[in-house]
Amino acid sequence: MLQSLYTLFFTEYILIIVTILILFLIVVLFYRYQKQKKSLQQFIDIKLQTYKNIFDIAEESILILSDKNMILYANKQMITLLGLKKAFVNTVLDQTQIKVTKEWEPLTKVIQEKHDLSVKIQIFPNSILLPEVSQEEIPVTLYLSNSYEDIEFKKQCTIVTIIDLRKEKEKELLSHQHKLTKLPNQAQCIKDLNALYSKLHLGEYKIALVMMNIDNFSTIRSIVGYEQSNIILIKFAKYLDDLAKELSFSVYHTAHNNFLLAITHIDSLTDVISIVNQIQNRLMSFYQMENSKLHLTASVGISMYPDNSTTFYLLDNAYKALAQAEKNGLGRIEIYKSNSTEHDYDELKLYNDMHQALDKNEFEVFYQPIVESVTQEVVAAEALIRWNHPEHGMIGPYIFIPIMEKTGFIVELGEYVLEEVLKQQKRWELFKFKQIEVSINLSLLELETGKFVEYVNQQLNKHQVSPSLIKFEITEGIAMISEEQTSRQLLELKELGVSISLDDFGTGYTSFSYLKKIPANMLKIDRSLVMNIVENEEDQRIVKAMIDLGHHLGMKITVEGIEDEKMFNMLLNFGADFIQGYYFSKPIPVFEFQKLLR
Numbered sequence: 001m002l003q004s005l006y007t008l009f010f011t012e013y014i015l016i017i018v019t020i021l022i023l024f025l026i027v028v029l030f031y032r033y034q035k036q037k038k039s040l041q042q043f044i045d046i047k048l049q050t051y052k053n054i055f056d057i058a059e060e061s062i063l064i065l066s067d068k069n070m071i072l073y074a075n076k077q078m079i080t081l082l083g084l085k086k087a088f089v090n091t092v093l094d095q096t097q098i099k100v101t102k103e104w105e106p107l108t109k110v111i112q113e114k115h116d117l118s119v120k121i122q123i124f125p126n127s128i129l130l131p132e133v134s135q136e137e138i139p140v141t142l143y144l145s146n147s148y149e150d151i152e153f154k155k156q157c158t159i160v161t162i163i164d165l166r167k168e169k170e171k172e173l174l175s176h177q178h179k180l181t182k183l184p185n186q187a188q189c190i191k192d193l194n195a196l197y198s199k200l201h202l203g204e205y206k207i208a209l210v211m212m213n214i215d216n217f218s219t220i221r222s223i224v225g226y227e228q229s230n231i232i233l234i235k236f237a238k239y240l241d242d243l244a245k246e247l248s249f250s251v252y253h254t255a256h257n258n259f260l261l262a263i264t265h266i267d268s269l270t271d272v273i274s275i276v277n278q279i280q281n282r283l284m285s286f287y288q289m290e291n292s293k294l295h296l297t298a299s300v301g302i303s304m305y306p307d308n309s310t311t312f313y314l315l316d317n318a319y320k321a322l323a324q325a326e327k328n329g330l331g332r333i334e335i336y337k338s339n340s341t342e343h344d345y346d347e348l349k350l351y352n353d354m355h356q357a358l359d360k361n362e363f364e365v366f367y368q369p370i371v372e373s374v375t376q377e378v379v380a381a382e383a384l385i386r387w388n389h390p391e392h393g394m395i396g397p398y399i400f401i402p403i404m405e406k407t408g409f410i411v412e413l414g415e416y417v418l419e420e421v422l423k424q425q426k427r428w429e430l431f432k433f434k435q436i437e438v439s440i441n442l443s444l445l446e447l448e449t450g451k452f453v454e455y456v457n458q459q460l461n462k463h464q465v466s467p468s469l470i471k472f473e474i475t476e477g478i479a480m481i482s483e484e485q486t487s488r489q490l491l492e493l494k495e496l497g498v499s500i501s502l503d504d505f506g507t508g509y510t511s512f513s514y515l516k517k518i519p520a521n522m523l524k525i526d527r528s529l530v531m532n533i534v535e536n537e538e539d540q541r542i543v544k545a546m547i548d549l550g551h552h553l554g555m556k557i558t559v560e561g562i563e564d565e566k567m568f569n570m571l572l573n574f575g576a577d578f579i580q581g582y583y584f585s586k587p588i589p590v591f592e593f594q595k596l597l598r
Contacts, residue, residue: 063160064147067560069108072157081164083133095132097439100142102122111144111158120147129162139165141342177255180230189252189260193315194407196264197348205473208272209318210261212279217257220294232294233257235272239282239520247275260318269304269335276333297331303336313347316402347381353389354400354409358416362388365420366587367438369596370558370580373466378596380437382473382580383421385413405443414446415455421470422463424590429465433597439471439501460496466594467497473524475504488520501558523550527561534566544574551575 056063060180061078065071072083082096096107100114107129115341116122124142131138143161176188184192196207214220214236221229237253244251249263263272283296301322303314317336327335357363363385370380387395404410421438429435446452462466472493474486490500525546533539543559548555559571562581571579587594 034178039063059163061162061164063162064158065111065158067155067157069111077164078162081129082131082136083161097130097132098140098142099128099372101131104130107160110142111160115144115146115158117156139169141165178237180235181253183237183241183251183253184260185252186254186260189254189262190315190406192250193262196262205265206267206307207314208261208263208266208269209303209314210272210276211254211264211318211322212259212261212276213300213322213326214257214296215299215326220296224294232296236283240279243275243279248485249275260315262434269302269307272302272304273333276302280331299325299331300333301325302333302335313402315406323470350389350395350400351403351407351409354404354413357387357389358412360390363413363416364388364589365417366589367425367593368580368587369585369593370439370578373568373576373579376584378436378584380439380471380578381443381593382439382587383417385417386587405445408445410443410445411449414440414443418456418459418470419463420486422459422465425465425469426463428594428597433594435466435469435470436597437471437499439473441503442472442474447486447489453489453496454492456498457496468499471499471501471522473501473503475502486520494519494521504547520555522556522558524558524560525576530559530561530567530571533570540570540574543571547574 055075056077058075058077061081062073062075063071063078063097064073071084074082078084097104098107098110099105099485100110114122114124122144124144127140128394129138129140129142130136131514141163142160143163145159145161146156147159148156176185176191178185179181184339193531214232217229219420220232224232233253237251237259240251240259244261247263248265249261252260252262254260261275263275266272274460280298280300283298299322301324302317303317303321303322305314321334325332328334364387366384366386367379367381368384370382371377372379385397387397387400389395401410404413417440425435425438427433456470460470472490474490499521500519501524502518502520503524504526523546525543527548529539529543533543547557556577557575558578558580559576560580562568562571562583564583567581568579568583
């Protein structure tokens with residue numbers, strides 16, 4: 001009996017001890033859990049504070065909303081943008097309006113209705129924000145994404161990011177203004193004219209482009225000085241702008257002392273001449289400096305649609321007429337007259353056909369060999385585009401390239417040529433052809449997209465072609481239009497590993513000092529300088545000097561337009577590194593070019 005009581009007592013004692021130990025263990029684990037949770041929360045708080053500091057210096061406006069659309073956090077940019085007060089936490093954005101589609105709606109409603117939690121991130125471009133504090137319509141891009149607002153991942157929150165596009169729009173506006181006079185510049189002119197041409201079918205009316213150039217402006221600048229000559233341009237621009245508003249036409253400051261008037265809905269050339277005479281008469285007594293008046297005149301070129309010009313050559317023909325006016329003397333007016341020997345293509349139809357031509361494979365890349373002058377071995381080629389039109393047959397690039405440049409289609413064509421060349425380079429690699437460098441002509445519009453270098457890099461990676469097999473040719477005229485921007489992008493291209501060639505060298509207006517600024521590996525001397533080189537000693541001295549200059553600057557020299565043995569031997573003696581021309585081969589289709597490579 002005593003033994004049973006002892007056993008029972010011992011068992012209960014053991015149970016009590018075990019229970020105490022279990023309770024102690026639970027307390028210890030709970031304590032550790034709380035401590036870890038506290039440490040984790042502190043860690044999260046530190047991280048959150050770090051992220052908040054980063055968000056506060058970001059350009060984007062960032063907002064975090066709870067699952068009930070209450071504000072949990074807003075960075076400094078968002079506070080400023082929406083005019084939030086200090087105690088903004090746990091308030092609702094009912095007063096801020098946004099237009100994502102066509103209707104104004106509260107921001108909270110847009111988030112509730114359009115935020116799809118299954119999508120990682122949603123983007124609503126071209127939106128307009130209307131904060132209550134400013135009542136200013138602000139162009140924005142709206143981003144919606146989701147995360148969790150607690151460490152247990154129980155409640156989802158919405159992250160709202162708003163990018164204010166006002167500065168971007170302002171930059172875009174400034175890029176389409178002349179820096180001095182603030183009139184729309186040539187870039188805006190091209191944009192407006194393209195839009196105008198597209199609407200011509202809606203009505204039957206005439207258009208006149210009037211190109212004006214203040215005569216002897218360089219001489220005037222040398223007399224009155226830089227500052228006073230700028231004042232002349234500003235005052236003249238203001239006069240033209242006021243007159244344009246009065247008579248309902250558009251005015252552009254295209255370059256230097258050149259101004260363009262786009263006059264629409266006119267009945268005859270007489271109306272245009274009347275406006276031009278009014279401007280000429282005003283210009284004669286336009287500027288007075290102290291007690292002296294400057295007798296100013298302007299040369300004027302006029303082209304009209306449909307009287308004497310097609311739409312796509314309207315601007316070119318205005319320039320041609322202006323050039324003729326300047327030849328004929330000061331203050332002259334010339335009207336463009338078409339030459340009967342010009343081609344009779346319908347430019348509008350060609351433009352419309354271009355968009356389908358790429359899909360139908362009507363464009364074809366031809367290759368013209370470039371040979372090493374000493375060995376006469378094919379070491380490179382220039383890629384040249386050809387258009388095999390179903391109606392007109394093979395159309396020369398001098399016909400369709402100007403249309404593409406004026407309409408912007410040249411960018412799309414440039415992408416096509418680059419991809420075709422890279423595909424061909426890859427084929428030659430796979431079929432064990434000799435690897436050669438291929439040159440591709442580069443247009444100003446491609447550089448102006450701002451995305452050209454990135455696109456080239458993507459295509460090189462996509463096709464797995466060595467950058468050393470690609471060279472871009474840019475004319476010296478284009479290189480100087482926007483020297484700083486062009487040089488920067490050409491340097492970025494060189495960093496990718498591609499080469500740069502300065503094409504048509506010797507035909508432009510650049511000084512030799514520019515050669516140090518353009519990061520070119522190659523100088524390509526234009527054919528116009530070697531046409532008469534065998535007979536003309538002056539041409540020989542010029543070309544020899546160019547070759548020597550290029551070599552001193554560490555560049556290789558290619559001479560194009562070589563058509564016979566005498567020209568070739570002379571350029572060989574002058575030290576030209578590479579030769580291109582009909583003496584070796586005209587531009588030929590790829591299957592013929594491959595025979596040369598073999």
